[in-house]
Amino acid sequence: MSDDKPGQFTRDEITSQADAWAQLIPIVTEKGDKIQQLFEGIDEVIFTGCGSGLNASLSGAPILQTQTGLSCRAVPAAEIYLFPKSALVPNRPTLAILLSRSGETTEVVHALDYLNDQGISVLAITCSESSPLALRSDLALVLSPVTERAVATTRSVTGMILTTQLIAAIVSDDEAYMNELRRLPMVCEPHMDAFHDLGKSIGQNKDLTKYAFVGSGPFFGQAHESQLKIKEMVLLPVDAYPTLDFRHGPQSNVDPHMLVTVFISDSAFEEESKFIHDMKSLGGVTWAICDRTDDQIRENADYILEVNSGLGELVRGVLYMPAVQYMAYYRSLSRGLNPDEPRNLSYWVDTSS
Amino acid sequence: MSDDKPGQFTRDEITSQADAWAQLIPIVTEKGDKIQQLFEGIDEVIFTGCGSGLNASLSGAPILQTQTGLSCRAVPAAEIYLFPKSALVPNRPTLAILLSRSGETTEVVHALDYLNDQGISVLAITCSESSPLALRSDLALVLSPVTERAVATTRSVTGMILTTQLIAAIVSDDEAYMNELRRLPMVCEPHMDAFHDLGKSIGQNKDLTKYAFVGSGPFFGQAHESQLKIKEMVLLPVDAYPTLDFRHGPQSNVDPHMLVTVFISDSAFEEESKFIHDMKSLGGVTWAICDRTDDQIRENADYILEVNSGLGELVRGVLYMPAVQYMAYYRSLSRGLNPDEPRNLSYWVDTSS
Incomplete structure (x- = not known):
């Protein structure tokens, strides 16, 4: 293709x-x-x-x-x-x-x-x-x-x-909200090289053979989309969960081969920071994707994407996707796959015939 | 324990x-x-x-x-x-x-x-x-x-x-609906041995190393719960998806080591029957859990749980769980795990301290 x-x-x-x-x-x-x-x-x-x-x-x-x-x-x-x-x-x-x-x-x-x-x-x-x-x-x-x-x-x-x-x-x-949205392209552009480099670095870590993406509130959709990128491009096991619900069962699968990626909000910042600590304690590899860190995140996250945009949690979600997409892209290449041509899939699904 | x-x-x-x-x-x-x-x-x-x-x-x-x-x-x-x-x-x-x-x-x-x-x-x-x-x-x-x-x-x-x-x-x-619900224990009891035997048979199939459970409408919760049983007891990769959405990405991972379990409704019966056909065509191992089959299901499902209860789709969901639970239980044992004691988990989650 x-x-x-x-x-x-x-x-x-x-x-x-x-x-x-x-x-x-x-x-x-x-x-x-x-x-x-x-x-x-x-x-x-x-x-x-x-x-x-x-x-x-x-x-x-x-x-x-x-x-x-x-x-x-x-x-x-x-x-x-x-x-x-x-x-x-x-x-x-x-x-x-x-x-x-x-x-x-x-x-x-x-x-x-x-x-x-x-x-x-x-x-x-x-x-x-x-x-x-x-x-x-x-x-x-x-x-x-x-x-x-x-x-x-x-x-x-x-x-x-x-x-x-x-x-x-x-x-x-809401003019203030609209103005924040208008800033997104300008905020994103200067970070794109860093998004690429971090995504590449994580994507080339072949010790990682399973993935979990968690997010709360407005970030759950992002977590679910990240999961889909791994399924499509990488063909390795991957989950998406509401952040705190991951503790109720799925954390049984956390080990040093699992990357647990946490999209960090403002409203649940403390709980999500503690969550990263807990996943690290269980032996997982952790990736914090956030606007700002705290000591607990810095101590427990193996990878950190800290954007420092100052943008609110209802605005900045899309900024978090390029690094994840690059990660999936490079993990796909590292497995000898072609990211452009996922297995069993087509550009759109037509089952009407 | x-x-x-x-x-x-x-x-x-x-x-x-x-x-x-x-x-x-x-x-x-x-x-x-x-x-x-x-x-x-x-x-x-x-x-x-x-x-x-x-x-x-x-x-x-x-x-x-x-x-x-x-x-x-x-x-x-x-x-x-x-x-x-x-x-x-x-x-x-x-x-x-x-x-x-x-x-x-x-x-x-x-x-x-x-x-x-x-x-x-x-x-x-x-x-x-x-x-x-x-x-x-x-x-x-x-x-x-x-x-x-x-x-x-x-x-x-x-x-x-x-x-x-x-x-x-x-x-x-709704008295008619209540009467159907009251019948559930009586309908379930005589099937329990069959639920056990089928669950055991599938759970002892060690060629199956990843799982997907799909359900639509009232059955999505069942699919998600089934996924959780595998995560907790079996520690193997597992997904839960709304049935038809599984085609939009996740089916890239279907192969002869994946069991795709489909909870079959009344409202989406035709689509779900075709879905089983499609997953079989992709090389997956398929399990149809349903009240009744059709030719397409019988031809394409590797395993079938057909309850023939005559109960409606808003009633019969719980009947489908024991066989899945037995399957997870036996798969857990076949991996040398103790189903009673999932890894990293406790009876309830207390993060208040």
Whole structure:
């Protein structure tokens, strides 16, 4: 698939993220009025997608709910039409936000058709303007700057998460939050080499043969997406868990061959710092991804990504992804795989035939 | 920990489930009036817990929402007090259902305190009547018949799931549904030997070195709980995924050493049957757990648990757990581990000191 060396598409798409985000922001903000109109009278928001689209939903739902006070939840796209009674709340004015890079994924298109039949408004987030999702939604945000050639998503998923954040800023009419979001490309760009170098260093550690990513609140979606990158590109065992729930069973598997990566929030900072200490005590290799450290983190984290952006926990999530993506990319190469061509996978899933 | 041979507690607790459920049902139903009173004026239900308590929440929320039309969601207990803005919906009369075997887990007790401070009513589901959870909730359902000595939950988690189902029957005042639930112990008992034999057969297959459990709608909680049993007792790689989302990345890891277990619903029967076909085509070993099969399932499933109960998809979930629990138990023994004493784990998690 790649023209050049293995993984060239993936690598270019990771590296270009800051620039791609900068191009994406005005595409969303210039539709601010239309977005606000869609939310008028809405009492319930359903985020849905598959794979990375679902992971972006898992990030977007807690962020939008926290910013707006609207009830928001993320559900797998198939549940919308196969289990509508548990996916959709009856008698509540609902807006559905559908996220799909291709806009053609079978479950997303079925969900779209179901929602249209029910008269539920659909806001589409996709990279393809000619897709069924873009064409048959009430409003489509077409994220052309983050479109991709690699199978595994990198900049498209951070672009989708950023889009949900921009929507949250627009709907809550929160200028301070919007200004923080606008800073993301500028904050990211100067760090990109460091993200690369750290990701490469961890990705080339062949002693690590299993992975866990944990995050709380707005970071669980990031943890789940990180897990997916390892599954797709690296083909090694990997888990995603809500941070503190990892203690309730999964920590039984922690040993010196497991990298436990912790996305550190503001709201649960103390608990997450202690969590890193505990995982280190169990013999795990630990990676703290955070905006700032404390003594406990510095003492117990084998790897640290400290961004020092000053950005809030509802803003900075996407900054944490490039280093993880580089890590997966280099771990894939170190196993002799081609990151651009995951096993058993295609650009999008079509099971309609 | 065991008096006798390794895993004796776990095995006895698995085997006794039908009888334990029969004893549990009247404990819940005799509090029917009090349960109905708690739901008066409620517009939003939050299920929460840790580990198996969270998995029972993931089962209970879609079932209660489907039965009653009330908005129900499951969140990790820590999120209640660390991320209340994304866990709780403001300005909606809310009932919290807290599930904890011990009733003493640090996050559950913190969540309880937070909810009490907020004036949110708490319905407790626990095995310990003297626990903080039982003592400080508005109503406690104390499930003494399913209490356990083993660290890993088996009958307590099916008891908790059954309790959420009984609550759904009471709140929806659905006599037909209640009657199906009452049949569960009688339906289960005659199958218990078959559940054991199949679980043992799969658990003794040492060619299987990684596992995936998938379920949709009311079965996702079961899939997640099954995953936890492998993590705790077996210490081998294992995933839980919403069924159709497994195609969006995780299927890259399917090979002849992976057992893909599919919990089969009614609402998504055709899609799940095709899913088994697809996983078999990718070289995986497949286990269909269902009430009835079709030709496609019979052709593509390496293992089949077909219960033929005639019970609906909102009823029969707990019937599927004993075979999975036996499988984890025997796989644990085949690896020379003691199922009663998972590595790095204790009976409950206390991080309060």
